[in-house]
Amino acid sequence: MVTRLSTFFLRTLREDPADAEVTSHRLLVRAGYIRRQAPGVFAWLPLGLRVKSRIEAVIREEMAEAGAFEVHFPALLPREPYERTNRWTEYGEALFRLQDRKGADYLLAPTHEEAFTLLVKDLYSSYKDLPLTIFQIQDKYRDEARPRAGLLRGREFTMKDAYSFDVDDEGLERSYLTQRDAYERIFTRLGLEYAIVQADAGAMGGSRSEEFLHPTPIGEDTFVRNDAGYAANVEAFATAVAAPVDATGAPAPVVHSTPDTPTIDALVAVANEVEARAGSAWTAADTLKNVVLAVTGVDGVRELVVIALPGDREVDLKRAEVAFPLAEVEPATEEDFAANPLLVKGYIGPWSARGAVLGETSSSGIRYLVDPRVAEGSAWITGANVTGEHVFGLVAGRDFSWDGRVDVAAVRPGDPAPDGSGPVELARGMELGHVFQLGRKYAEALGLKVLDHNGKLVTVTMGSYGIGVTRILATIAELNNDDRGLVWPEPLAPFDVHVVATGKDAAVFDAAAALSSELEAAGLEVLYDDRPKVSPGVKFGDAELVGIPWIIIVGRGVAEGTVELWNRRTGERTPVAIVDAVEELRHARESSADALG
């Protein structure tokens, strides 16, 4: 049935929404695809729902191809299973919690590991039942602290989440690779360039973990890669511990007066005045910076730690959150410094952090953690724990020790990849999907065991595989637009062709209606702009904004038997005979580079 714009539920907007920060948000609202309901919560209008359904259809096909079966869970789930896996607490404020009329605790599920685990536990009992991969496409909820960028970081979003269940690690690896392959096919069919990057797996208790990132400057995630094929998100990047250097004969440390040097830049300048370095001048890399972080665990306990790292490095808080699993990490506040007089801001060094005496366990209770680049035997300029004083030639392992190593410095272009494949470069990406070997964490917490070949109960091992459906839609919109509006790839467009009737001539409208029916009969979905009394300019503007890839203009040419075939992406308009229009469009679509399949 041809959809006629005169009755279709669509209103395009002239103005950008006030809160739109990114192109996809701006255009999807203006072109009538989505509409905001609350911060980070959107309604889907007919155009948006059509695109979303097409994306979901691609995912469903590839999940079926991968042997995964579809189920559907409610968003509302009871607290108890999430209590057993500790996620009720660990999720912190990001979890929407509520109570029913009897006071029982519920949540709106952010993901469904617990529910899937219990379902399989409920129904399956033998290794013969496995492997199994099941998935759903479902609306999820996370109470993001700062919902933004439209669909890219919302508080409600549609996700495909799949979970695999295997009796052993080899099985998990196979299930994992099957899903990983399906993801590659899905993103290829959706026309989305992607990088598969190693991701941090630590906090979730699993082993192998990879993210599918779409490289884009507006991406929220930073990742590293090199030409040799190494790729990881910065959270997963590991820095090797520097090899020890021989400190034999290194001079004893000397304390110098370094007034007004609370910053590394100021310190380096003064250091070169105070004591010349053999060979070349001191640089920031010769100094040891001591950064104080406050780490708040899920138990609410706030701990201060000092991170010692070369002065030319910065702490990356995202990497720090991985180093301190499940905790919130932030820079220490003025209050923290005021409460800990041992921490002399701008002049902190190893001694004070570990108490006054070298080598002794900290009397302050503040852990002193060092970057992997701080080699045993290396000498540093660092704070003397007295305002206006620094110590020079302080040798790691000889003059100070530490409570542990921590790898939280920001990764820089040129840093060596941990696999020895050479220096990395940095890029930004948008997370599209995540494949993840959960291992036995959930199965153990919830008691999912099956009988193995020998009749022994073994704990099942699981994988978790997520794709952000609505985020993908927004990413595709980010990639496919120009200054006049959206330009959908053909397989994902809300309609296949947009027929525009212009002018007031009844014969034109009759011809446009007949052509629309003919196109539908040929298996194409048609949006027909049959609005009377709307100028061609407005109609063309709407067509460009809405972004259906092919537009057929039916106008005065009808008298001579011609219409115009307009390629939205290239802007090219070609006159074609009206009797050939269906065939010409078919041909044009076939030769289009968009054709995904």
Added chain:
Amino acid sequence: MVTRLSTFFLRTLREDPADAEVTSHRLLVRAGYIRRQAPGVFAWLPLGLRVKSRIEAVIREEMAEAGAFEVHFPALLPREPYERTNRWTEYGEALFRLQDRKGADYLLAPTHEEAFTLLVKDLYSSYKDLPLTIFQIQDKYRDEARPRAGLLRGREFTMKDAYSFDVDDEGLERSYLTQRDAYERIFTRLGLEYAIVQADAGAMGGSRSEEFLHPTPIGEDTFVRNDAGYAANVEAFATAVAAPVDATGAPAPVVHSTPDTPTIDALVAVANEVEARAGSAWTAADTLKNVVLAVTGVDGVRELVVIALPGDREVDLKRAEVAFPLAEVEPATEEDFAANPLLVKGYIGPWSARGAVLGETSSSGIRYLVDPRVAEGSAWITGANVTGEHVFGLVAGRDFSWDGRVDVAAVRPGDPAPDGSGPVELARGMELGHVFQLGRKYAEALGLKVLDHNGKLVTVTMGSYGIGVTRILATIAELNNDDRGLVWPEPLAPFDVHVVATGKDAAVFDAAAALSSELEAAGLEVLYDDRPKVSPGVKFGDAELVGIPWIIIVGRGVAEGTVELWNRRTGERTPVAIVDAVEELRHARESSADALG
């Protein structure tokens, strides 16, 4: 792609679930269609999801045919619009409420009138944009006090809710009839017998309101109907006020001692001993029963009222809830009687309810309301407000008056239809859908106005049209089963055909696999039971429980080139040549009475 049972996610259960009260619940769980997550909250397993999708497809097709456009709203919505329509409060404990991390109030929407109204307000501004009907198929939440009967009364359920928007009442009537027609087509296609009954529209502020009920003894709703075409649910049934009777010359009332007569039965027996009635014996219909109800408004205020009705009538609490809109109604408790000594339990009469003095406003503050059957001038035996005493010959309007009329007595077979079409009979039904003229209630509360033909702002008038998708699925399961399991109508079955390979012979499994592929190639969806080492008895039992309408048994007959075609509904098994099996099945399906279309 043929779905193979050896890997498919399905486990049938031998035992009925402990909490299953109705057949649909019992069978849908046992056959692996749904699984309970919390009281009234279910997960959908692959079989269930397939049936649900087929029902949704029928609804989508008919909505498109009716010119309605699909949208999708989140379940999570902000409080403010529901505050403006007062539903935040009116919904009482049935509303799931929650707060986000900033303390802002949200709800899980029970229906979406507010959101749809605001969306249209947001985008439309002129009569030229109307009429408009938009719908969604979406998961809803209501915190039912007593979730039960599986999917029939859950706390989460899938609903198709549509809303129409018109500039005037004539438009609303047209939109309403269009949806009503679509509902008739939907239920016909789904094979569901239905009655369209008048429903109460009062509390929602609208005018015309009809329910689609499926007549069934297990229905939750009672409705009345007669052969002349009258049909209404009991909440909407109206009793005419009885015509006045001439009380001239009626004797003055007399108080009699009637010990031990707290019930109507006891009273009637004693009454016939105490004072003979002219002509025939006293019956319950000659007594005036005074029932005390407690009515709690949304403001939490609890008010006692006395309902006076003929002694052979009972109060119907559902009808009472309509008579006291938005309030909760329950029988008065022992505490209520204890707190109101005027109310002499078992012996209540008009005087006490209105204070001690006839005709004076109640000094007790308790309203006295009478049934429409209590005619002006009619004489009654009723309580004398003293234990063990009743008054005889108390004339309505002469000896007692009332604060109002209330029509809350239970409807009985033989009661006259309010439209004069004759006596009604009672039936039970399951609500499948509801079409409803909301009128301007929501548009007024939320300020949805458009410019009319004359450039004047007018408030839009709306309709609301709901279908319970998951409830329909359960109703169909209730209607289509036997003692061995489910028997799906063909268009709604999770698969079109269930191929069962029996025995251990590889040639049999090869033939069954080849036949399954051939059936899929012919456009049928196939579930192939390829499980090795499972006995034919177990396979047949599973097939009967799962209820796919056609089963093909591939067994030893393969050696002679034959298989068996098994009609699940009739139980008939027909040998057919394997080379003809696809054609035979096609023929059998075409001649099947199930074919909906």
